[in-house]
Amino acid sequence: MAGEIINGFVQAIQLIVSGDPEVIRITILSLEVSLSATLLSACISIPLGAFLYYYDFPGKRAVVNLVQTLYALPTVLAGLLLFLFISNQGPFGFLHLLYTAPGMVIAQMILVIPLITGLTFAALSGIDREMKQTVTSLGATTLQSVGTLILESRFAILAAVILGFGRAISEVGAAMIIGGNIRGYTRVLTTAISLETSVGDFAFAIALGIILLGVAVIVNIGLNLVQSGSAWQSSSGS
Amino acid sequence: MIEADGLSKRYGEKEILREISLSVRNGEVFGLIGPSGSGKSTLLRLLDLIEMPTRGSLSILGEDALARESRFGLRRRMGMLSQRPVIFNRTVYENIAMGMKYRKVSRAIIEERVRDALRAIGLADYSRRPARTLSGGEAQRVALARAIVTDPEILFLDEPTANLDPHSVETIEETILQLNRDAGTTVVVSTHDMLQGQRLAGRMGVIMEGMLPQTGSTMEIFHRPATTNIARFVQVANIFDGVVARNTGGEADVVVEGKSFCTVTPLGRGKTVNLLFRAEDVTIGLEGGARTSARNVYPGKIVRLIPSGPFMNVIVDCGIEVTALVTIRSAEDLGLSPGKEVWISVKATAIHVLPRE
Numbered sequence: 001m002a003g004e005i006i007n008g009f010v011q012a013i014q015l016i017v018s019g020d021p022e023v024i025r026i027t028i029l030s031l032e033v034s035l036s037a038t039l040l041s042a043c044i045s046i047p048l049g050a051f052l053y054y055y056d057f058p059g060k061r062a063v064v065n066l067v068q069t070l071y072a073l074p075t076v077l078a079g080l081l082l083f084l085f086i087s088n089q090g091p092f093g094f095l096h097l098l099y100t101a102p103g104m105v106i107a108q109m110i111l112v113i114p115l116i117t118g119l120t121f122a123a124l125s126g127i128d129r130e131m132k133q134t135v136t137s138l139g140a141t142t143l144q145s146v147g148t149l150i151l152e153s154r155f156a157i158l159a160a161v162i163l164g165f166g167r168a169i170s171e172v173g174a175a176m177i178i179g180g181n182i183r184g185y186t187r188v189l190t191t192a193i194s195l196e197t198s199v200g201d202f203a204f205a206i207a208l209g210i211i212l213l214g215v216a217v218i219v220n221i222g223l224n225l226v227q228s229g230s231a232w233q234s235s236s237g238s
Numbered sequence: 239m240i241e242a243d244g245l246s247k248r249y250g251e252k253e254i255l256r257e258i259s260l261s262v263r264n265g266e267v268f269g270l271i272g273p274s275g276s277g278k279s280t281l282l283r284l285l286d287l288i289e290m291p292t293r294g295s296l297s298i299l300g301e302d303a304l305a306r307e308s309r310f311g312l313r314r315r316m317g318m319l320s321q322r323p324v325i326f327n328r329t330v331y332e333n334i335a336m337g338m339k340y341r342k343v344s345r346a347i348i349e350e351r352v353r354d355a356l357r358a359i360g361l362a363d364y365s366r367r368p369a370r371t372l373s374g375g376e377a378q379r380v381a382l383a384r385a386i387v388t389d390p391e392i393l394f395l396d397e398p399t400a401n402l403d404p405h406s407v408e409t410i411e412e413t414i415l416q417l418n419r420d421a422g423t424t425v426v427v428s429t430h431d432m433l434q435g436q437r438l439a440g441r442m443g444v445i446m447e448g449m450l451p452q453t454g455s456t457m458e459i460f461h462r463p464a465t466t467n468i469a470r471f472v473q474v475a476n477i478f479d480g481v482v483a484r485n486t487g488g489e490a491d492v493v494v495e496g497k498s499f500c501t502v503t504p505l506g507r508g509k510t511v512n513l514l515f516r517a518e519d520v521t522i523g524l525e526g527g528a529r530t531s532a533r534n535v536y537p538g539k540i541v542r543l544i545p546s547g548p549f550m551n552v553i554v555d556c557g558i559e560v561t562a563l564v565t566i567r568s569a570e571d572l573g574l575s576p577g578k579e580v581w582i583s584v585k586a587t588a589i590h591v592l593p594r595e
């Protein structure tokens with residue numbers, strides 16, 4: 001077995017270095033799906049988080065709690081729920097999203113939206129009351145005020161978006177159920193690793209694993225840069 | 239300009255402001271003085287329409303300021319500077335430009351006005367600096383520039399120089415006075431520093447425990463405070479309990495612990511009163527003059543000397559402890575020291591008599 005692992009690693013490196021077309025195709029699709037899911041989620045979640053922050057309505061606390069609970073929504077559960085809606089028998093079956101990349105994007109958005117929404121809300125809530133009042137006093141409309149405060153918490157919100165991408169690219173449950181791991185069509189890094197492991201093609205699985213880990217490392221470096229950037233900006237003040 | 243009537247503000251069970259009525263005239267600098275936590279900041283936030291009162295009415299620039307449709311427009315005609323400088327995590331330039339950007343002022347005008355404002359506050363080269371790197375005093379000056387580049391008709395300042403370095407205090411006070419003088423901006427400034435109130439404001443209101451017990455000229459408040467609490471706050475050093483012994487046509491003798499003081503008051507015989515007079519209205523001499531109806535002259539012995547800047551507080555025991563304020567130089571010339579026998583005198587007209595509840 002030890003020999004097999006070493007062999008697998010050697011072949012995996014060869015696959016990556018030689019630019020194996022299948023490896024590249026899977027990596028690109030993975031990035032495409034998860035980046036789209038993250039960016040679309042950000043477009044929805046940041047305004048949603050701002051709305052939650054700005055408007056008081058009955059049951060607001062409960063909504064915030066629900067959103068925070070959904071940070072930990074199991075990915076297979078998200079996949080199952082979406083499956084029920086978009087399968088041919090489901091209410092949105094006519095959209096034919098099942099086993100498509102757009103379907104996977106939606107699945108990942110379900111996972112990422114609560115995360116970015118909740119963290120945006122938290123970031124805005126961290127802004128002190130006096131700053132909010134200053135913006136009002138400077139004559140901002142509600143929309144201008146929201147924009148200013150979002151800009152003010154840009155580092156925290158950017159960190160939330162990066163975390164969201166991390167959740168999207170690394171999940172396997174929803175991608176498997178909604179995408180179906182169709183080769184060349186909906187096969188992404190995580191589902192491919194799962195499949196290749198089960199059929200015993202360890203070299204291929206390890207190669208994809210290395211790439212996935214690489215993406216995770218890059219995400220983490222990005223997150224650190226953002227956080228140290230904001231730390232520098234605020235600690236150098238007094 | 240500003241007409242507030244019966245403004246009250248309550249946060250839950252806690253009533254922060256009770257029945258505040260005041261009017262601020264066009265073009266004046268109006269001071270709000272009072273101890274920390276007395277409600278000054280809350281009142282300013284109500285006047286700047288950042289918060290809504292629980293009760294009362296408020297008219298600003300001739301409009302009903304509490305009406306939903308007039309609030310936003312009025313806010314854009316006013317400016318506010320809070321006690322702690324609020325600085326956004328952007329450049330100094332962007333910080334100052336914010337109010338104008340909200341008003342969709344053209345870029346060229348913004349650039350020109352920011353440049354002028356930076357020069358006025360003595361930070362001409364700071365335009366591109368991240369604003370978070372400024373010192374407290376610099377930050378407050380930037381916040382002031384941000385509040386005034388939009389040409390507010392009314393400017394609210396909430397303890398604008400608390401805890402700042404003397405240079406920043408001076409720059410900020412000068413900027414405010416200049417704005418008032420040249421642009422005719424009406425200014426409402428709160429402070430717990432009554433000397434600053436005196437430097438800046440023509441008229442003042444005193445806020446105590448959420449109420450406004452007195453408004454008037456600086457002189458009135460310093461010399462004729464409406465309550466002993468106000469007197470203590472504006473540092474009237476001599477406050478005594480007494481009884482009116484005689485009153486002939488407004489000239490009354492008030493007895494304090496066996497000592498009779500000539501005063502001017504309509505309060506009649508038998509009334510219990512408080513006598514108030516400022517330390518600087520007490521003069522100290524080495525010899526007593528004739529006790530006239532206008533002067534209250536008593537011998538006593540110096541108990542303590544407390545220096546205060548170029549002045550010396552001299553506490554003299556003449557049956558009651560009276561505090562006099564003299565310059566350090568004259569204290570030296572008179573050779574004042576504890577135990578020394580001196581005469582104190584205070585004019586009848588310098589004594590303020592309040593009926594005691």
